[in-house]
Amino acid sequence: MTRQEALALVKEKVKTRNLVKHMLAVEAAMRALAPRFSGDPERWALAGLLHDLDYEETKDAPDRHGHVTVELLRAQGFSDEEILNAILAHAGHKTPESPMEWALFSVDPLTGLIVAAALVHPQRISGLTPQNVLNRYKEKSFARSASRENIAACRNLGLELPEFVGAVLSAMQGIRGDLGL
Template sequence: MTRDEAVALYRKYNTSESLYRHALAVEAVMRRFAQELGYDPDYWGIVGLLHDIDYEQYPDEHCKKAPELLSAAGVSEDIIHAVVSHGWTLCSDVEPEHPMEKVLFTIDELTGLVTATALMRPSRSLMDLEVKSVKKKWKTKGFSVGVDRELITKGAQMINMEVATVIQLTIEGMRTVAAELDLAG
């Protein structure tokens, strides 16, 4: 599957621009981690793009409707498994197995925390965002309460990385699409 095909498939089921920006953020971060870990960034990016394919139209069936939608489009089983496993412990019983799946599980929610932290800065930008700023907001009760910090910590342990390293790579990935995320300052 090409990136253009993945975008078209995603757009077929999702019209929300904020959800699309999230998909772009996750795609960019997946690409960054693939580079870091020696995997194919294009492949990992497609998984990142498609990870929430069912979320807008089927929020109560998130990660449950995705296999049907992806399979109907001829998407491979390994991508389907990765998409479903990102909701492990939240809305799916499918445990992440491959490093790609573990990274997706870890960074999905983290992109939201990084975005929220960037938006609180005077620059409203990822370009000058530092790990320490995200970690400070991480500890602030009431900030981005929907972001499950324990899940991110568990994911970081699964990929054998310190949380600070995961945050740094997430920021670096998101910077590559900062303009599309409206976070370039």
């Protein structure tokens, strides 16, 4: 599946603009992280772009989140098992094993934390530093739904939190126009 085909699928299935922006943020972060683990940036980016494809459809049935996306992609002939497993792992349906799975598992909530931090920063994402994000990370009541435990799982990739935050923030700053930040 090409990025263009994936974007067409996102436009067909996802109606909430902020969810699309989230998926683009995760895509950018995954693309940026892939080379650190000898991964194919385009495959990793696809995992990020497609990971919440079924979110709106499954919002009232969270136990189906991820499964519906995998079923839809398989029905369309998509057979990249590493991407499909990463989608299932990010939704908690399997323990992450591969670097791609761990990355998606940790990137997903971190992008939400970064967006929340950018929204309260006077210069939005452009002026945000990794330290700003780390300070917000320590505030448990800030962006409460961004699982600190899942973000901290970046250590399973051999990355310390400051390095991980810096890489993801930089990737998101690179597409700030698409994110509206």
